[in-house]
């Protein structure tokens with residue numbers, strides 16, 4: 154297999170490099186090794202990494218933001234001089250490379266409970282975004298990925314003690330290649346929830362690395378994906394429990410139809426000492442139509458005894474019992490199949506972006522849902 | 525004209541060991557306005573009869589016929605059978621998370637209206653009707669927003685079946701052990717629902733193990749199904765006799 158390589162030489166300040174514990178001179182080499190390590194190859198087993206790597210040095214603009222003029226919010230462009238918490242050169246060398254090539258990032262500081270949701274719209278390749286949420290602050294963050302060019306996003310969120318982030322993300326655009334890298338670190342008793350809705354495109358890659366880095370942190374991921382018409386979606390999730398009494402819950406439903414290809418890799422890593430951890434993951438895939446390809450892989454690494462952990466991945470088709478129940482009430486086969494597959498996705502569509510996601514993933518919503 | 529005519533019905537269920545015959549020449553005639561109770565030992569084929577008539581996959585009809593209101597049922601898909609007026613209240617109603625009860629009921633009523641060339645009810649009226657029906661069966665209207673049968677207790681599932689019966693108003697209602705698992709109050713509520721459904725133009729086939737239900741829904745005929753055939757028929761008195769003596773004296 155040909156070696157993976159970055160499109161350019163990495164440049165980085167001395168300070169940044171020394172904070173990473175790497176001399177500038179050897180950084181390129183270290184990244185090169187990380188790119189070609191067995192673990193990294195495994196994470197890019199079903200999606201060719203070359204195209205995404207080549208794009209890491211493409212020019213990038215700030216995402217459009219709205220509602221940033223609130224008390225407790227500051228938003229600015231700044232050079233990247235320091236590695237942020239959660240930066241992991243070994244695990245995410247591409248995300249690291251994007252940072253280095255961009256040389257600057259958009260920084261959002263949240264220092265109080267913020268009432269209005271803040272929206273970031275990415276309609277092209279966007280600069281890395283770093284979000285720092287102070288202790289006891291809270292934020293509702295909305296992210297919309299749109300536009301039809303090849304694009305990449307990388308977002309780092311650091312959630313302070315007892316702070317909370319509700320994050321909703323729609324990636325429903327059609328582009329040849331689209332990559333969303335997201336890294337979230339939770340400190341003591343921090344809470345994070347992500348409602349993710351994704352449509353496949355030429356190839357969509359979503360990396361999510363959640364680090365439970367404080368006692369009693371809570372993270373919840375709910376994600377719905379629809380991969381139709383030869384589109385592709387590759388989701389790679391790492392849930393890392395580093396501290397005791399963390400609680401994580403992940404529910405991911407994907408429909409793969411008509412030549413679509415879907416890859417899901419859900420890794421739960423519970424470190425030594427993270428006792429009292431409760432980590433749950435459920436990934437369900439529904440194959441429909443002809444030639445759907447589904448790769449789903451659970452990965453568990455547990456180094457503590459006192460944990461409760463469950464990890465389930467299923468690949469299936471529509472329930473015959475449920476189909477019969479619906480058709481026995483006069484609903485024809487096609488309509489019954491549509492109701493069931495919609496229901497499968499709807500279980501994972503929620504939050505402020507639910508209406509647009511339902512519309513894009515399921516079609517126009519009629520009024521019988523009102524009550 | 526008869527509402528339902530089942531004659532010489534032979535049917536088998538697909539098993540790993542090949543098809544296994546269950547119904548072995550069953551005859552049953554229901555006229556408009558009649559209620560027929562079917563009783564019989566476990567495993568005698570009662571649910572199989574209901575399943576074959578409603579078109580559940582997994583069964584093969586080997587011989588005989590079944591005609592509903594002049595239409596040959598056995599050639600039709602399950603949704604077509606429902607559209608010409610067949611209704612099965614399931615012994616084990618299915619849970620469907622993600623599809624709300626309201627959405628399901630609307631899809632159902634719209635499909636039936638389309639098939640019959642009738643106008644689809646407007647949403648507001650429809651929702652009012654459903655809420656009233658739910659209330660009349662002691663179902664909390666909040667359940668309408670939940671997934672179909674999702675997290676319902678056994679009794680709630682059965683009441684939901686009866687609610688659908690009243691809403692869809694079919695020609696023939698097959699009730700498969702709708703009384704089992706119900707407490708005494710719920711049994712009366714369900715029986716009251718079935719009695720409200722009854723009319724001179726429709727029919728009810730009631731599968732049950734307990735004669736108690738028949739105190740509330742008084743049948744015109746009681747049949748005993750055993751080993752795939754109806755071996756005895758009578759009036760309500762037969763149910764009382766069965767209650768006292770069991771099935772052994774018949775077989």
Ligand SMILES: Nc1ncnc2c1ncn2[C@@H]1O[C@H](COP(=O)(O)OP(=O)(O)OP(=O)(O)O)[C@@H](O)[C@H]1O
Pocket residue numbers: 537538539544546564565566567568569570571572573582
């Ligand atoms: N899917 C199946 N696979 C194998 N055997 C089956 C299947 N379905 C039904 N049977 C068998 O067919 C026979 C009749 O079953 P059926 O469910 O019709 O009985 P029943 O009269 O409704 O019983 P009960 O009173 O317990 O509800 C039983 O012996 C049962 O084991």
Ligand SMILES: [Mg+2]
Pocket residue numbers: 570571572615700701
């Ligand atoms: Mg039965």
